[in-house]
Amino acid sequence: MPQVTLTVNGKTATVEVEGRTLLVELLREKLSLTGTHIGCDTSQCGACVVHVDGESVKACTMLAVQADGSSVTTIEGLAKADGTLHPMQEMFREHHALQCGFCTPGMVMAAVDLVAKNPQGLSEHEIREGLEGNLCRCTGYHNIVKAIDAAQPLMHAT
Amino acid sequence: MNAPFEGIGASVRRKEDLRFISGRGNYTDDINRPNQTHAVFRRSDRPHAKILSIDTAAAKAAPGVVAVYTAEDLAAIGGLPCGWQIHSKDGSPMNEPKHPVLAEGKVRHVGDPIAVVIAETKQQARDAAELIAIDLEDLPSTATVTDALKPGAGQLHDNAPGNVCYDWHLGDKAAVDAAFASAAKVVKLDLENNRLIPNAMEPRVALGEFDRHTGDYTLFTTSQNPHVIRLLMGAFVLGLPEHKLRVVAPDVGGGFGSKIYHYAEEATVTWAAGKLARPVKWTAERSESFMSDAHGRDHVSTAEMALDAAGNFLALRVSTLANMGAYLSTFAPAVPTYLYGTLLAGTYKTPAIYVEVKAVFTNTVPVDAYRGAGRPEATFLLERLVDAICHDTGADPVAIRRQNFIPKDAFPYQTPVALQYDSGDYFTTLEVAMKNADYAGFPARQAAAAAKGKLRGIGISTYLEACGIAPSAVAGALGARAGLYEVANIRVHPTGSVTVFTGSHSHGQGHETTFAQLVTSQLGVPFAQVDIVHGDTNRIPFGMGTYGSRSLSVGGTAMVKAMDKIIAKGKKIAAHLLEASVDDIEFADGSFKVAGTDRAKTLSEIALTAYVPHNYPITEIEPGLDETAFYDPANFTFPGGCHVCEVEIDPETGVTSIVNFTAVDDVGRVVNPMIVEGQVQGGVAQGIGQALLEHAVYDSNGQLLSGSFMDYTMPRADDLTNISVATENTLCTHNPLGVKGCGEVGAIGSPPAVINAVVNALKDYGVRHMNMPASPEKIWGIINAGRQAAE
Numbered sequence: 001m002p003q004v005t006l007t008v009n010g011k012t013a014t015v016e017v018e019g020r021t022l023l024v025e026l027l028r029e030k031l032s033l034t035g036t037h038i039g040c041d042t043s044q045c046g047a048c049v050v051h052v053d054g055e056s057v058k059a060c061t062m063l064a065v066q067a068d069g070s071s072v073t074t075i076e077g078l079a080k081a082d083g084t085l086h087p088m089q090e091m092f093r094e095h096h097a098l099q100c101g102f103c104t105p106g107m108v109m110a111a112v113d114l115v116a117k118n119p120q121g122l123s124e125h126e127i128r129e130g131l132e133g134n135l136c137r138c139t140g141y142h143n144i145v146k147a148i149d150a151a152q153p154l155m156h157a158t
Numbered sequence: 159m160n161a162p163f164e165g166i167g168a169s170v171r172r173k174e175d176l177r178f179i180s181g182r183g184n185y186t187d188d189i190n191r192p193n194q195t196h197a198v199f200r201r202s203d204r205p206h207a208k209i210l211s212i213d214t215a216a217a218k219a220a221p222g223v224v225a226v227y228t229a230e231d232l233a234a235i236g237g238l239p240c241g242w243q244i245h246s247k248d249g250s251p252m253n254e255p256k257h258p259v260l261a262e263g264k265v266r267h268v269g270d271p272i273a274v275v276i277a278e279t280k281q282q283a284r285d286a287a288e289l290i291a292i293d294l295e296d297l298p299s300t301a302t303v304t305d306a307l308k309p310g311a312g313q314l315h316d317n318a319p320g321n322v323c324y325d326w327h328l329g330d331k332a333a334v335d336a337a338f339a340s341a342a343k344v345v346k347l348d349l350e351n352n353r354l355i356p357n358a359m360e361p362r363v364a365l366g367e368f369d370r371h372t373g374d375y376t377l378f379t380t381s382q383n384p385h386v387i388r389l390l391m392g393a394f395v396l397g398l399p400e401h402k403l404r405v406v407a408p409d410v411g412g413g414f415g416s417k418i419y420h421y422a423e424e425a426t427v428t429w430a431a432g433k434l435a436r437p438v439k440w441t442a443e444r445s446e447s448f449m450s451d452a453h454g455r456d457h458v459s460t461a462e463m464a465l466d467a468a469g470n471f472l473a474l475r476v477s478t479l480a481n482m483g484a485y486l487s488t489f490a491p492a493v494p495t496y497l498y499g500t501l502l503a504g505t506y507k508t509p510a511i512y513v514e515v516k517a518v519f520t521n522t523v524p525v526d527a528y529r530g531a532g533r534p535e536a537t538f539l540l541e542r543l544v545d546a547i548c549h550d551t552g553a554d555p556v557a558i559r560r561q562n563f564i565p566k567d568a569f570p571y572q573t574p575v576a577l578q579y580d581s582g583d584y585f586t587t588l589e590v591a592m593k594n595a596d597y598a599g600f601p602a603r604q605a606a607a608a609a610k611g612k613l614r615g616i617g618i619s620t621y622l623e624a625c626g627i628a629p630s631a632v633a634g635a636l637g638a639r640a641g642l643y644e645v646a647n648i649r650v651h652p653t654g655s656v657t658v659f660t661g662s663h664s665h666g667q668g669h670e671t672t673f674a675q676l677v678t679s680q681l682g683v684p685f686a687q688v689d690i691v692h693g694d695t696n697r698i699p700f701g702m703g704t705y706g707s708r709s710l711s712v713g714g715t716a717m718v719k720a721m722d723k724i725i726a727k728g729k730k731i732a733a734h735l736l737e738a739s740v741d742d743i744e745f746a747d748g749s750f751k752v753a754g755t756d757r758a759k760t761l762s763e764i765a766l767t768a769y770v771p772h773n774y775p776i777t778e779i780e781p782g783l784d785e786t787a788f789y790d791p792a793n794f795t796f797p798g799g800c801h802v803c804e805v806e807i808d809p810e811t812g813v814t815s816i817v818n819f820t821a822v823d824d825v826g827r828v829v830n831p832m833i834v835e836g837q838v839q840g841g842v843a844q845g846i847g848q849a850l851l852e853h854a855v856y857d858s859n860g861q862l863l864s865g866s867f868m869d870y871t872m873p874r875a876d877d878l879t880n881i882s883v884a885t886e887n888t889l890c891t892h893n894p895l896g897v898k899g900c901g902e903v904g905a906i907g908s909p910p911a912v913i914n915a916v917v918n919a920l921k922d923y924g925v926r927h928m929n930m931p932a933s934p935e936k937i938w939g940i941i942n943a944g945r946q947a948a949e
Binding site: 020037039041042094138141144 | 171172174175176177178179180181182183185188281357358359360409410412414441444445665666667668832835839840841842843866868872873874875876878880881
């Protein structure tokens with residue numbers, strides 16, 4: 001079986017995987033990082049979004065072997081080592097941007113990338129368009145949009 | 159500095175969020191057990207077929223395969239039970255065909271499980287499932303209720319002639335017929351309520367485990383009601399007594415009804431775990447969810463209102479065909495009857511109502527309760543009918559609603575369809591909604607939109623729903639095969655912190671927060687010192703779970719009743735310690751006080767005394783401070799309100815944009831306004847989804863065409879807008895909290911508001927009604943036809 005070496009949340013891991021293993025399966029099943037969720041089988045829902053080398057990626061669209069040599073950040077690695085939450089995490093809680101919590105890890109990871117890539121600032125409409133790849137069935141997105149908007153100045157200030 | 163107020167009425171930030179935003183939730187698929195195997199189901203790809211043969215030899219021989227089972231192997235276990243029995247007009251019980259765990263002799267819908275492969279890895283199980291050779295002989299099949307009732311239609315079940323499950327009715331037919339005979343005007347509307355797929359973001363998962371030393375079974379499952387699953391699966395399917403079966407529903411990623419029911423996969427993995435003495439785990443792929451999670455809605459109806467010359471509603475006549483799918487899901491028969499027919503008075507004082515509902519089997523996934531369950535169907539029918547009355551008579555949609563509202567002083571109000579509303583004020587929610595939506599300013603906005611070439615429309619819906627399910631005796635009389643009370647166990651620990659064990663189940667509702675607020679308010683215990691435990695039959699005495707917006711009104715009241723017992727016992731202990739009469743002890747703000755004095759003991763002191771009973775009235779009361787209450791509600795609760803939707807249609811594309819959505823709901827007392835607002839927004843989003851985007855589409859034979867997120871249009875962030883939510887509350891009169899429930903109002907009130915707005919926007923094109931979803935294709939077709947006719 002192919003061997004994959006990658007850095008996940010700052011720690012290096014080497015694992016054997018089947019060629020068909022998806023990155024999300026490697027994270028969940030081999031590394032027990034169950035914060036990254038699987039919500040569909042057609043890359044539509046975004047519950048599995050992680051960062052691969054700084055880019056937001058749906059971990060169900062990437063084979064584990066493609067991540068060989070990459071640096072991956074999952075929701076578990078988003079807060080600082082001392083436990084200080086990322087501003088996006090803080091704002092999701094502050095603005096009640098989650099209910100069942102299942103889409104939340106992917107939504108937060110996608111939102112962090114969206115805001116980071118747009119230092120000029122995003123309008124409400126642009127945030128909504130930026131969330132096109134992530135489904136939430138609970139919130140109606142209202143509070144997710146508010147949380148992301150509120151996180152913008154906090155992220156750009158740091 | 160005072161501690162922040164964290165009791166009833168405060169928008170306390172949620173306790174559960176910290177784990178969810180950090181990736182530390184504990185969902186069922188996150189659980190893995192030592193020596194675990196993986197199950198993959200082989201499902202029917204045909205809507206209706208006779209099973210001629212199943213050859214599992216190649217699958218059994220495949221790498222890693224532990225076992226392959228078909229219905230033959232499961233011969234000793236029962237079918238999946240139905241929890242509600244409806245009687246037909248003639249008094250006969252509904253036709254209740256067996257719902258086998260794995261298909262027996264026939265498959266009846268695409269997705270019907272035929273066999274299960276259990277292997278060392280999921281990949282091996284998946285590969286081997288492909289190797290099962292199944293010989294099927296197609297049978298005539300139907301997907302719609304109208305087709306299934308036609309003479310010569312394929313028959314699904316031998317004991318359901320004509321594919322009819324039941325033919326039910328409610329109301330005074332003679333009174334309604336008489337009113338129609340003398341009516342000045344009759345308005346009739348044919349309408350459909352589109353089939354939906356719930357699509358909670360977390361797919362279903364079931365993990366069965368068996369302890370060969372104790373003989374105990376454990377099922378970890380994505381359920382809204384683990385005790386109900388234990389009862390149904392233990393007693394009716396597997397024949398396991400409750401004390402040998404534990405059901406755990408940990409963090410559950412949304413339910414919306416679809417995780418109420420007992421499913422075949424749960425029984426299969428639990429049974430197989432016993433057979434193999436190894437844990438067996440099944441995780442649904444989304445494609446499986448589409449064809450195996452219970453669907454929602456799917457009604458075809460005719461509604462008629464008789465009016466007098468002044469526009470007063472005299473009588474309502476409704477005839478509905480309800481699709482049950484291929485088998486009866488757990489609560490399916492109740493949805494189009496007692497959660498629908500009884501709701502047809504709505505907010506109106508219509509004196510006579512008659513409804514008949516025929517429930518029909520088709521070759522589709524079973525249909526059951528989905529957010530709102532019956533009430534959205536009733537509300538859509540009524541609120542569309544009222545707008546059709548306006549269309550036909552020229553009446554004003556606001557004025558005719560006001561004219562026919564149940565007056566404020568008429569409560570308690572007995573409807574002609576069994577329910578008695580305890581409280582409500584539909585005038586105020588309507589008035590506030592119109593103000594918040596700037597209803598009066600609409601013509602100016604419409605003109606501005608027209609100047610840009612856009613069609614703008616506004617629609618209102620004034621809804622009523624019944625939730626807080628349910629008084630057991632009433633439910634029992636109507637066919638429920640279970641009680642519908644709720645259970646709470648309040649444990650005050652020796653140092654005064656509190657654990658609440660509740661039979662309610664949270665799958666997004668924020669119970670860990672709201673329920674802790676109740677304890678903070680009632681017992682004065684700091685919010686941070688209260689934990690809520692739910693979802694485990696081994697930790698919680700009993701419970702009926704969460705659906706029908708019942709958790710706060712029924713589950714929360716059970717907590718209040720248990721806390722009343724804590725306070726009553728605490729008073730006795732305090733009286734002893736303070737050397738006073740029990741009657742003189744008052745409890746407030748976490749302190750037991752001798753009335754009129756400053757002599758007091760805190761709850762913590764009382765708790766410590768109760769657990770260290772050295773100086774204690776031991777001959778009168780037992781040690782400990784731990785109380786349980788079962789609460790059975792006296793009535794349903796009746797939230798209501800008004801939703802106003804404003805849409806803009808692009809005539810070039812037919813795309814409808816929601817430009818404003820305003821909800822004003824009466825949900826009774828609000829414990830956490832932030833959570834209530836979020837519940838309403840989420841419900842409205844699902845309602846907008848139903849109205850504009852979502853549709854479970856079958857071809858005429860029963861092939862599911864909308865079987866993935868690429869085909870089934872889920873509302874995305876850019877399909878929606880901000881949703882304005884406000885409450886104008888009257889209190890429920892029969893529970894001590896005065897709460898009504900807020901989980902479903904959004905999905906109940908919103909669909910007709912959206913369609914009324916779309917129809918309003920298209921009024922120049924002669925549109926009187928449009929079935930959901932109001933898709934761009936449908937709308938563009940109307941506009942284009944109108945333009946061609948004009949040319």
